Amino acid sequence: MDRRESLKAIVLSTVSSALLLESCDSKSEEQVAQVLETPESSPGDWRTPEELERLKLVTSKNFFTEQELATITILSDIIIPADEVSGSASEAGVPDFIEFIVKDKPEFQTPMRSGLKWLDIQSLNQYEKPFRDLNEGQQLEMVDAIAYPERAAPEMKKGVAFFSLMRNLTATGFFTSEMGVNDIGYVGNRPNQWKGVPEEVLRQHNLVYTEKELRECVTFDRNA
Amino acid sequence: MADYQIKEEPKQYDAVIIGSGAGGGMAAYVLANAGLKVCLLEAGAMYDPATDSAQLKNPWESPRRGASTKFRPFGDFDGCYWGWEIDGEPYTQAEGTSWDWWRARMLGGRTNHWGRISLRFGPKDFKHRSIDGLGEDWPIGYEDVKPYYDKVDRLIGVFGTNEGLENEPDGIFLPPPLPRLHELKIKKAAQGIGIPVIPSRLSILTKKINDERGQCFYCAQCGRSCKVYADFSSGSCLVKPAVATGNVDVIPNAMAREVVTDSEGLATGVSYVNKDDMLDYQVNGRVVILAASACESARLLLNSVSRRHPNGLANSSDVVGKYLHDSTGASVSGVLPELMGRKRYNEDGVGGMHVYTPWWLDNKKLDFPRGYHIEYWGGMQQPAYGFGWGVENLNGKLQVNGKTKEAGGYGKSLKEDYRFMYGASVGMAGRGEAIAFESNYCEIDPNVVDKYGIPVLRFNVKYSDYEINQAKHMNQTFKEILHEMGAIITSGGDAGPHNNWGLQNPGKIIHEAGTVRMGNDPKKSALNKWSQAHDCKNLFCVDGGQFVSQGDKNITWTIMALSMRASEYIVDQMKKQNI
Numbered sequence A: 001m002d003r004r005e006s007l008k009a010i011v012l013s014t015v016s017s018a019l020l021l022e023s024c025d026s027k028s029e030e031q032v033a034q035v036l037e038t039p040e041s042s043p044g045d046w047r048t049p050e051e052l053e054r055l056k057l058v059t060s061k062n063f064f065t066e067q068e069l070a071t072i073t074i075l076s077d078i079i080i081p082a083d084e085v086s087g088s089a090s091e092a093g094v095p096d097f098i099e100f101i102v103k104d105k106p107e108f109q110t111p112m113r114s115g116l117k118w119l120d121i122q123s124l125n126q127y128e129k130p131f132r133d134l135n136e137g138q139q140l141e142m143v144d145a146i147a148y149p150e151r152a153a154p155e156m157k158k159g160v161a162f163f164s165l166m167r168n169l170t171a172t173g174f175f176t177s178e179m180g181v182n183d184i185g186y187v188g189n190r191p192n193q194w195k196g197v198p199e200e201v202l203r204q205h206n207l208v209y210t211e212k213e214l215r216e217c218v219t220f221d222r223n224a
Numbered sequence B: 001m002a003d004y005q006i007k008e009e010p011k012q013y014d015a016v017i018i019g020s021g022a023g024g025g026m027a028a029y030v031l032a033n034a035g036l037k038v039c040l041l042e043a044g045a046m047y048d049p050a051t052d053s054a055q056l057k058n059p060w061e062s063p064r065r066g067a068s069t070k071f072r073p074f075g076d077f078d079g080c081y082w083g084w085e086i087d088g089e090p091y092t093q094a095e096g097t098s099w100d101w102w103r104a105r106m107l108g109g110r111t112n113h114w115g116r117i118s119l120r121f122g123p124k125d126f127k128h129r130s131i132d133g134l135g136e137d138w139p140i141g142y143e144d145v146k147p148y149y150d151k152v153d154r155l156i157g158v159f160g161t162n163e164g165l166e167n168e169p170d171g172i173f174l175p176p177p178l179p180r181l182h183e184l185k186i187k188k189a190a191q192g193i194g195i196p197v198i199p200s201r202l203s204i205l206t207k208k209i210n211d212e213r214g215q216c217f218y219c220a221q222c223g224r225s226c227k228v229y230a231d232f233s234s235g236s237c238l239v240k241p242a243v244a245t246g247n248v249d250v251i252p253n254a255m256a257r258e259v260v261t262d263s264e265g266l267a268t269g270v271s272y273v274n275k276d277d278m279l280d281y282q283v284n285g286r287v288v289i290l291a292a293s294a295c296e297s298a299r300l301l302l303n304s305v306s307r308r309h310p311n312g313l314a315n316s317s318d319v320v321g322k323y324l325h326d327s328t329g330a331s332v333s334g335v336l337p338e339l340m341g342r343k344r345y346n347e348d349g350v351g352g353m354h355v356y357t358p359w360w361l362d363n364k365k366l367d368f369p370r371g372y373h374i375e376y377w378g379g380m381q382q383p384a385y386g387f388g389w390g391v392e393n394l395n396g397k398l399q400v401n402g403k404t405k406e407a408g409g410y411g412k413s414l415k416e417d418y419r420f421m422y423g424a425s426v427g428m429a430g431r432g433e434a435i436a437f438e439s440n441y442c443e444i445d446p447n448v449v450d451k452y453g454i455p456v457l458r459f460n461v462k463y464s465d466y467e468i469n470q471a472k473h474m475n476q477t478f479k480e481i482l483h484e485m486g487a488i489i490t491s492g493g494d495a496g497p498h499n500n501w502g503l504q505n506p507g508k509i510i511h512e513a514g515t516v517r518m519g520n521d522p523k524k525s526a527l528n529k530w531s532q533a534h535d536c537k538n539l540f541c542v543d544g545g546q547f548v549s550q551g552d553k554n555i556t557w558t559i560m561a562l563s564m565r566a567s568e569y570i571v572d573q574m575k576k577q578n579i
């Protein structure tokens, strides 16, 4: 079985068991199975011709230079490094995402390019080397000066704005990657039954469902 | 793509319908099932969620991670083609005014994405002039529409609960889903300060209602349009079964230019531009039904100038385009420290809120005349573009796992912050009634045409103190609820007179209505109480155009009830040979 086939098989068996537990509705089971096959079909399949054309245009050229991308990669891994739970930003493909999004949202181009320049000029002044060629300690020293907006020196304002943008792009790119979604623990986007907040969580928050709610709402077996 | 489209056919139809959204889809459904031959003109492409929706895509399957584009302003996976701007189809605004116009271009119109909030208007909503002297009463009342609301509930399916509230009529409801954690917290906090919170009313099938449509499996992605048709969209739930009768021809990519009339002034058909070859065609029918959305239907009428109708069709009253209004909207959101570091589980639920707040106060005691309802959101949603954005404004204000942090930062410590904060957001928005003023209108811009050569609309809409005062009340109420919950407010907290208390631009809430309004007096209205033009008896308008006012409810359930009512009237009048 190739990867796609095996994925499909896993998905299908989960669905049918989930649904068979509480509904003998073969029609909707079949429909759900169809839905689940679709995400595997092709990456652009939901797009209109106008959108495909735009995608082609956006991906047909590069925006960042190799040197710029190297700096972006270093910065993104400083922002989101690997830890016990998951890998680093670059392992999750964040630099590629940033390259794409600045072409898709051109309003980021000037802030990113001028921010990278600013960083290199600072670095050249201080160490006579561009940022990407500094050792780790030097890089972190420079980052420390721009990573904390409330204590950064006034003359670092430009760097602070750039680093905040880098931080935001990195976080968005990381936590929307497969690695990041697993890390954050989002477990939805799949067929299931909403049975309400788990009992232990209700207890933890001192909440209960009212009798009215339990009587009126869709009832699946809450403990199944 | 769906396979129920036809090639051009010179055929005499019983009815030509312009637009396949909520209003047009319902008209096609009723007329086709009554055996009438229907031509449905749709400016957009064919669309069937079963094959064309991105329902269960993961964020990384979009290189932009679900960020918006002009093609999909609500995000890359969203179910709506086009929105605030359409290439080659501009609109303009009179100086000093603003109107944001959302236009879908696809089979099913805006109902592929819409929020599925399905509220009936109450008795007061049809007669508000009698209560506060503002605007106009409808020529019909709740009792006239109730049978159609009942039929729409049964045909399409909506969940909710019968609460016996005076102006939030009971309906025929499927069971609602249980509230999520943040919704329980909202409910507790709001009820503590006298604000009711009840199960929401959404047209999503929590139980199966027929063999053509599946049952909801709780993926929270209704906005992408449901592949098993467990939520309502006009294309899958009305147009598809209408086509299955064999009585409906859908012509996609057909941009209606104007309604054609004869020397008697009666409608004979519609001329349209075929967007594929850019040539003009005409299709003829015994009746013409406008359902292109309130503003577009007004545009079509104003562009249908003839010797018999020199001021535009159905416009001897000069009201077409006037009384344009949208729901008001303002929101406040924040994060809830109590929800930080929370246990993970699948809390997707349906694609929308599980609870809401209907209007609960008496306007006689307030400085604004009409009410609003409150919509809620929050919790552990699928990460998308924008995730974690602005963390530097937030993490410095928190105790993260017991430690005070400095705003901003990087590294493992920052990574922990994102995890800690995930799922703790909560927000609320008011959707209120604006007064339909004659001075708020759209008209034909004499200087601008679109790429088909059709003159475009120029908007002239301004909010009054009524709406601004209402937004202020929303803002203060939402802050109170959030305060009561112990939330940190992250947006909307700084609203004030400088930004009209967060009141959104008119049009932004996407409930356009009032431009072809109904009434008993042909001098003050374009349509009679059957949605039929006073000036042209075989012309009808079944979208939000016919609304006299829009209540503190979202408008689509009423569009569909009125469209069904008008369509049954058309069948009856045709039988009696009156049209």
Ligand SMILES: Cc1cc2nc3c(=O)[nH]c(=O)nc-3n(C[C@H](O)[C@H](O)[C@H](O)COP(=O)(O)OP(=O)(O)OC[C@H]3O[C@@H](n4cnc5c(N)ncnc54)[C@H](O)[C@@H]3O)c2cc1C
Residues within 6 Å of the ligand: B018, B019, B020, B021, B022, B023, B024, B041, B042, B043, B044, B074, B102, B104, B105, B106, B107, B108, B109, B110, B111, B113, B114, B115, B116, B117, B118, B119, B254, B255, B256, B257, B291, B292, B293, B294, B296, B510, B511, B542, B543, B544, B554, B555, B556, B557, B559
């Ligand atoms: C993001 C969003 C959320 C919403 N949420 C809710 C909600 O929760 N509850 C609610 O009640 N409402 C909601 N709405 C509003 C709801 O979608 C509309 O009220 C409803 O779809 C209106 O139906 P309609 O038939 O008037 O127009 P539409 O659904 O817009 O359909 C009009 C159709 O006409 C076609 N058309 C336009 N011009 C022409 C032309 N010249 N020739 C041929 N065809 C033409 C268009 O392509 C379109 O398909 C929401 C809308 C949006 C966008």
Ligand code: SF4
Residues within 6 Å of the ligand: B055, B204, B205, B215, B216, B217, B218, B219, B220, B221, B222, B223, B225, B226, B227, B228, B230, B231, B349, B350, B351
């Ligand atoms: S939440 Fe339910 S109705 Fe909405 S898209 Fe998912 S399965 Fe369909």
